[in-house]
Amino acid sequence: MLPPFICCALFLALSNCVHGARILGLFPHTGRSHQMVYEPLLQKLAERGHHVTVASFFPLKNPPANYTDVSFEGIARVGLETIDLNWYENPKFILRIPIIGRICKQITDISPLAEMALNVCSKAIEWPPLTEALNKEYDIILVENFNSDCMIGLLHVYQVKAPVVALLSSNIMPWSAERIGATDNPSYVPLITAITSFNSQMSFLERMENTFLKLFFTFWYRHAIQMKEQALIEKHYGIKIPELGVLVKNISLMLTNTHHTLNGARPLVPGLVEVGGMHLNPTRKVIPEVSDLNNFYL
Template sequence: MLAPLILLSAGVAALAGPAGAARVLGLFPHSGRSHQMVFEPLLRALAERGHHVTVVSFFPLDQPPANYTDVSLEGISPIGVETVNIEEFESLYSPYAWPRVLGVDRVLSQFLGFHPLAEMAVNICSKLVELPTLREALQKKYDVVLVENFSSDCMLGLLQAYGVQAPRVALLSSNLMPWSAERIGAAELPSYVPTVSTEFTDRMTFLQRMENAFVKLGLKQWFHYLIQEKEQELIEKSLGKKVDLQALAKNTSLMLVNTFHGLNGVRPAVPGLVEVGGMHLQRARKPIPPVSAP
């Protein structure tokens, strides 16, 4: 946790000028608790180090530190419990199902796994555009904005609509999503980099590489048409301002991803793409006892 915190703190301190304390805005529109568990220690630590942190999320802190302000999204959408309805997948694995016969059951199951995220993201966005507390937070000035990069770009559109010009840092609680790498200018190589939803490693057969590429390209199109375009329409209709979510997504200054190459494998990277695997882990409260010689 120390290295990414030092990096981000140095960045926001430089942006803040001689005072040293930055005004940080965190935007986390996903309702899954497991995601916020990754980001929460970073946000708390920034506030404890003197930065003024405003966090928009479904999970306000019970005992926030000084300089930490919560803008709660509780009530606008059910909290995600990270469960999957197995019945949706049963037909794919029936011995008589045509997808299994044709060998595409694995591909379809990945799209089915992603599909509920689209409805969830658009529904939450429809509430965000009308939320007074969020509107009030976005009308203030900030030195840096932290935005979760997962299944929604609604917050990016709202930042533009309200004229927030601060640099944007994308945070991921998982490996890169299919639509993440291009935002920071990183190379996309499905020939040996498995898509986050697949079961492949970096050693794939030719057919597996084809499947991996198809899934990656397909999910990028799925995200654009079922999420980005619908969120863009909601924002433009509600606020009366034109936004381009695809263009805004590529205006990312830094991307922090919850991976570590020793576990997740080697990936092509750029200076703006930083691995912060284990950022949420706390330091051991007690030192590990030494092993005594036999």
Template sequence: MGSTVRAAAQRTLPTMRTLAILLVAIFAVNVQSARILGLFPHTGKSHQMVFDPLLRTLAERGHDITVVSFFPIKNPPANYTIVSLEGLAAQGVETIDLSYFDIQNKLLNSLGIEKIIKQIFDFQPLADMATAICSNIVDFVPLANAMKKSYDVILVENFNSDCMLGLIHVYGLKAPYISLSSSAMMQWSADRIGVTDNPSYVPLVSSEFTSQMTFLQRLENTILNVYYKTWFRYAIQMKEKAIIEKRFGRRIPDLQEIAKNVSVMLVNTFHSLNGVRPLLPGVVEVGGMHLDHSRKPIPHYIERFLNESEHGVVLFSWGSLIKTATIPQYKEEIIVNALSKLKQRVIWKYENSDEEGTLTGNILKVKWIPQYELLQHEKVIAFIAHGGLLGMTEAISAGKPMLIVPFYGDQMLNGAAATAIGLGKAVSYADMSEKSLLEGLQSVLSPEMRMSARRASKIWQDRIADPLDTAVYWVERVIRWGHQIPCTPLPGIWVS
């Protein structure tokens, strides 16, 4: 009797395994057949660098991807369709002249309220950029053709524009949409998903505060919170709504209401670096999802420079948007004089360099650097950066301490966050002197700071899942369940 049962069980087991494999295959096909539309209307290259790994991974998992962007990827897979926005606006690559900040600092210092006015000045170009791009894309035929198709989910960058949300409504796309942010949540983003952004302890993305603010800092944070929300509504949302209505000859709902349709927000932060915020299930932190673990090769002349260093190397880069070679001569002399006093060697991303770098003393200036690969290199012991979130993420991933010289946007906030967790120290560009820069470097290069940075890195890496895997999971979860995911408590305006 027992042998008969065992024999029957053995015959049944392969059948059950086959059935399980078939069920998994059916489920995989259902997921892999999903059609995904990605809409990325911002001209900043660093923003697109955050999203590209997610889009490529979704394509590799079998999804049919259509991506609208100013920065189309190279060698896309067969199931990856590109709608390039190139030519509709100037791309943000090495476009910022550093002499601008000297002029701005002199002007604002004369007014006596430079910090508040600077934040307002820094954000104003985002409104002009958003409305100019919106005016162009409403007539862009390739975009219109892409939006006339049906999709299972739509990915939309959430930064300085809601024009794409208006177009989603105009073309009647019924798919749920996911909001992607390359930075911490913007001041106008919290309301659309019902998140509390109490300015008494939630610092603005443009501030240099942490959650531990003085009364005057809370007051400034509150005033600017109200200002930015009002500014975004009237300088961007209402104007974009008018542009769309004029182009299509009909009224559309308030973009602020359409924005509440969001199913999930994927935000390029993680609380151990960027600070704790009150969030909802629909706000998912995926800071670090852009990190490329495949490791690109380091140019041979840089590798040689690294290996020949006796005391280690300091990496110096101010990102993809700032053109470092435009730095005023007196500022460059301050930096060179301070760096030359270090026993460490320095690799400086400096666009006006020779093909294989320009070596002066202990400083090697190079046109381009494989930044993440260099930060992972054992010879690189510190990072001079501008506080952009991608560089911050790469540094904390590698456990390398930072000297941060912030210029605009979220860089002051990131610098304050890094200082708070012992990852680095911030130095003002406006007030930078040889003394302050050298003291900052000595602090960052100290054994205590290097140990603190390694500890911050371990805490940052200790999470339940890889950030890219987390982002993929949430996209596919929305594909599976659509509008049924109860991630936002707010009603929006659905297309009819």
């Protein structure tokens, strides 16, 4: 029989033993601003001992230990995310019509996401580095939920059984809420601010516009992206898979880059968690003192 203090010492020593998880991150969007939100989380997971494999267009220059990049570079052109000022300085006639012009612009702004998603999906399904990564075993999957569900379809094809966590660099998209069982009733929940500028205090006409856009984008996403991505996967692998609209409901958790102080209060479910600001550096920085007001410029 060991003395009590030795038993306590052994217990404390063994309690520090942990097993790192095998994590796969799938981020098929070409926008750099999106990846900037996820990188701090992915790096921190690797620094804490987890084995992290990340498929994206933006491999790290100095990855931490246990971090493996699966680069999508070469599949598609990386988005520079520039803005054509002619949209604002010289708008077309239809865009000047109240309400109708605003709706047309919102639809026009988001429509290119379909072509981008299908272009990446058509090449990712036969990208050898991704195929190799999907053939391994994982404990958890992190996948971006934005303009594509191609990765969800590939997880099914390769029979990856790990729980799936969806990440968004913004508020939930118009087609995202139902997959986690959340409500986004357009009568009082405005669409993402990138599409509209509405808040929870909408007029009757604004609620009608918000409702129309919600229904339109949900229908558009289903037919312009999901069904076409499913066709690409089925054609390439020669198999029939469940509808992507069904597979996405297997998501276990959804993390959104929002916070109620900025986005307003709205109904949530346990599987939908706001993590706004997780990409910010928590290190406190010293504000330099200004000794000469003449050197201080606004």
